[in-house]
Amino acid sequence: MPRRASGTLVLELKLRTARQKRCEDKVGVNRGVLGRIDWSVVGAIVALAAFSYAVTVLYKNLENISWDQVRQTIVTFPASRLALAGLATAISYLALVGYDVIALRLVGADRVPLRTTAITSFISHAVTFTLGFGVLTGGAVRMRLYRPWRVSTDQVLAVVLLCALSFWAGLAAIAGICLTLNPELVAALVGLDAVTCRILGLVILAALALWLVIAARKRTAIAIRDWQLPLPGAGTSLAAILVGMADVAAAAAALWVLLPNDLAVTLPGFLVVFSLATVVGVISHVPGGFGVFDAIVLLGTAKGAPSPELVSSLLLFRLVYYFVPVSIAAMMLVVYEVRARSRVAHEDSNPTAALFDPIIPPLAAIATFFGGLVLLISGTLPAERMSVVRNFIPLPFVEASHFIASLVGTILLVVANGLAHRLRSAWQLALLLLGGGVVFSVTKGLDFGEALICLAAAGLLFVGRKEFYRQGGVFSGRPSASALLAVAVAVGASAFIGLAIYRGVPYDNSLWWEFAYHQDASRFLRATLGAATIAIVIAAYQLMHRVTPKRHSISPSQVLEVEAIVRASKQITSELALIGDKQFLFSQSGDGFVMYGVRGSTWVAMGDPIAVRSADLIDLVWRFKENADEHRGVPVFYQVAADHLPVYLDAGFSLIKLGEDAWVDLEAFTLDGKVGRRLRQTKSRVERSGVSFEVIKAADVSNFFWALKRVSDAWLAVHGRREKGFSLGFWNEDYLRRHDIAVVRHEGRIVAFANILRKPAAATASLDLMRHVPDAPESVMDYLVVMLLEQAKTEGYKWFNLGMAPLSGLPEHRLASRWARFAGLFFRYGDRLYNFEGVRIFKSKFKPEWRPKYLAYEQSLRLPQTLLDIAGLISSSPQRVMAGRQQHEA
CATH class of the missing domain: 3.40.630.30 (Gcn5-related N-acetyltransferase (GNAT))
Incomplete structure (x- = not known):
């Protein structure tokens, strides 16, 4: 949905919770056909289909609207109504604080000050509303800002789930009341009669009332192994519903005050449309509900063909409710991180001053993606300052800058995924591309706003440069379904905007080869083709290219070092280091090592680290984990003895028994x-x-x-x-x-x-x-x-x-x-x-x-794949040794 991807958030949190528990029961579970389906891919396909359908609907309904009409409406829009929308937005975000206050009290974390709760709620909701990746964005922000107040990870997950529950309860209450009192508007929109819509509203209200009755009689909790989600009692549930209603009503009002006066839509009637658009946006799984939410609002409020004023209202709503809050939230988060780092630099002796789970990588990924999106969409819009540009920038530079800026924007969309994974190569390429974006934004049309956005994203990357330490190619590894979806939606949205703007330009093959200062349609066609081509090429490469882990050869001196350590070791398993099929990570003292192999993304250490001193063993466990993390690998220790299990537990590992x-x-x-x-x-x-x-x-x-x-x-x-x-x-x-x-x-x-x-x-x-x-x-x-x-x-x-x-x-x-x-x-x-x-x-x-x-x-959740990789490593080890010997002899 446009405001938050709550359905996706709940699913992600369930998966996150399942990852955290240290269990031994994931292998061998007969999950059946449904369990073998990759639901993230299914969700991406559904989202892409919903977005495509919404874009088709919008394109057909906006055929009589030109970009000049929309731009003129935005420029002359009354400031008083924008101020009212801003006030309603502030009320909505203020109501959101109630979500966190209620949730923190339920999970026993009410020690968090109200000021911290308000700041955290604003930042996390602003980021989540805009992008919809709940755990990666809003959940990560809460973990970062609540951690100094000793709010555990389990409590943060419970808070996020309870906030989503409060929102859904408030949305249901608003929809139920409006359907009961004013069913005619929805009846015309969904094709049902008014009586059916009123009955549906009564059923929703009855379900909420039943929930309150059950909550009043017995306090319950949802238990998943050792993790619990406490459900609110009757009083708290009622408070959550009221907070949710205030939030939804204020958000709807922020859009309602921007609607054209000639629509004559009452606020209660518009609440029904807003609620329906929100629900459909959630089901679509499209990030930010882009296109889907807008299509529902246009169809539900416009009498006949939509007007330029209505389209302008939707664009201004996204500016007021999304862009402004998320920009403020990003600045607040940067200030917080800078202060935290400064505090750590001056208070090294204070253990509470350590940084926890830095938020810069996901924030930098968001900023970079947004910078790429701005460059891409800017390539579709008509140039505003071309009459000035033509006086001192030659036409070839303008055309080349416009085309390259669109390509840079497309690549930034892909590179953002690498930043989220903390890849050093992604950081280097993103800085280079953002710098290019600054230059090309100016030379293609004096677009200083875009240049500032790219410059701000580059500044964030530079501030957090130490967080990007992982090795690996920026385009290596298969992208997730959500990453592919985000890129597809961004490129598709850019193409849709351009097609809508230049609808009145008759298509002709000569458009591709027309170069002039005011040939915006020609530049749009070339830029869109280039962006789509490069996106398809990169996606195809990532999907088909399998990264083969590099096997580092061991120098003769290292061989002698391994032999010396093996001779001095008391561990009988140290002799396996001499087989010739392993790589080695040495301790800082040089008196121990971890012998390991790599299969896929699984880094398998054979047995306990070979070390004489316990300090070296602990050091090697952590260093091996860090080394795997730097290469985007998943570390495991295979066949470890019971003597050192606390070391692995302290390092965050779970344990299963393999045998005796x-x-x-x-x-x-x-x-x-x-x-x-x-x-x-x-x-x-x-x-x-x-x-x-x-x-x-x-x-x-x-x-x-x-x-x-x-x-x-x-x-x-x-x-x-x-x-x-x-x-x-x-x-x-x-x-x-x-x-x-x-x-x-x-x-x-x-x-x-x-x-x-x-x-x-x-x-x-x-x-x-x-x-x-x-x-x-x-x-x-x-x-x-x-x-x-x-x-x-x-x-x-x-x-x-x-x-x-x-x-x-x-x-x-x-x-x-x-x-x-x-x-x-x-x-x-x-x-x-x-x-x-x-x-x-x-x-x-x-x-x-x-x-x-x-x-x-x-x-x-990855345990079955881990066991398969270990089995593959054991079976392929002799072949790799023989191949290496033959290569050495050659």
Whole structure:
């Protein structure tokens, strides 16, 4: 709708709330067909269709109106009526403060001073009314300005939802009353009889009355997991309805006083039209309700063909109710940010002076988008100062400036999305384009107002330059449906305005090639074609271009540094750093690192950071998160141990259990007595078949690669297995020659092997790559593990890690999370994909101690994609290593 996208806001807040909770139940939920639909795309399609239809209606109804008539009406419009519209606008925004006051009291945040509440309400509503992106704009403003008063994120979300609820209640009350008292106007507009409209109004009022009765009898709340939205009681509900009615009535009055006198529309009758236009604007999902709201008002108030005065009234209403408040709000927000930064610079010792969630990136995105929109629309309007321009600017410069300014405006619409994502490249390009916009606005027609707008946007970007730190191309990545919609609506609105203005100019092919100071229609055609072409090209590139994450090569000195850290580490998983399939992020001290891989936009750290000191581990968790954020990536830590879970929780990660590691206590391990009888029998039986156990030293491993490769290839050939990596080793000669290899021979032939990982400082040993030929004696792998355990115990090791059993050890209680229940079913019945239960049974033979392993992740709604990216990284790791080796050799 034109005033606020409340329907979109509620949906966005629900999604936001779902993202915030740390849950384990998003994977495996059977969402059905509806759950698999991308509703943001559906919403964008609906919005585009509604906008297109509204533009068609407006174009047909405005065929007899020229731009000169509209401009003349605006210039001669009575200042007294503009003042009345401004007063009604002020009353509306004053009523909006009541939304926040009521909501803050309901969520228990009434400690916020009234002055702060009023300022925050004005800024957040002004921004939201204009753009409609509730959480990104209005919600972000509230989070920024309410945070110093210790209003939590959950409370802010509840406040935004309650404000939307108050607005809808007031709108419903206004519509119900007006439909009951004056149904004839709506009846003529929607094609229903007056009796039906009056009955509809009575039903609306009855529903509101029922709500008040229920609220009086029992206070209720909407609960979503651990988040609650408290619903108001009867008294508070009635106050919210009255505030909403005052807001809607004042907003409608701001437009009503601007309407032409000859329409003779009463305020109660116009309230019905205004309410209907608002509701249709919400349903359309068009940002700001542009076109849709205007079409409903024109059809509902005009008797016959709309007049130039009525069109002028709508344009002036948007100026008074939208542009002026949002401009004031933007200036207030900039002043607030500048003061906050100054306060932080002088009060570093005050912990409450820290900045929270800077609002500059979304504000800069809004300002840049608006600057681009102004340049684009200006390219469609007739030049006002061309008689002056022709005296000192040559025609080629004027024509080129006009065309380039429209192209610059179109690119700024796209670049704004990159600014919202804090891309450094978007910041640099936006500054360059805004500077060009300033120059071309002057040279194409002395449009100093446009130049000032571009200059103000550039100034905001410069002030907030430190907030744009993320790497990546400005046109990389697929744009969201809302971003595409915003660009499409902006370009479409510009084209519509131009077509409406130059309707009376007969089209001829020669128009494209006519160059003259007063050939505004020709300049409009060329600029529109250029803008549409560049918008389509950029959108097509973004939709079809898949960004391949850069894999940074490791220098020889870094390889030596990694090897030194691995040798000094007590973590057995540090050996996985030597496989050759990972990238590294080193700690500031240089004594630790995070080993990671990138798949799509998912940055996967393998295990806990490798660090000796806890300070380095904490530092690496945060630095990895920051590094991923700089590249627009989503950080996750795969297979982290339980020892450091508080570190991940403090860093904002959520956790799900992936399975359990099998750790054999070598001091308790024995083949003697009743406890070791089964393993003792297995060992004796296998040895009677003529096998022997041997350990090949790392220095001699290269001499046996031909035999070991034969075993590995035979093992892979069974059931069409493929090499996997990242979280486990694979056939890589550089990796294998670093470790001793335990082999089992049968009749002199190697039939099974495993590499041995040792950490003497931690008295821990493990194995990684385990393979055998299909025709090896039965239970040969049991025998291999038994022999390794015995040897490690003899060498003085205390623990032996047999690796993780995926999806094992998850709770089976009926009240367990959906993730745990789904993973448990997969563990029991997913043998066709992976022998989960068989792995657990095999390792259980050695009486291990089971230690849990977790996945630390941030975005719960993205968890399925995260798990798919991890699986893809594990399966593609060997191929990437081989490709890198071949490229290096070439």
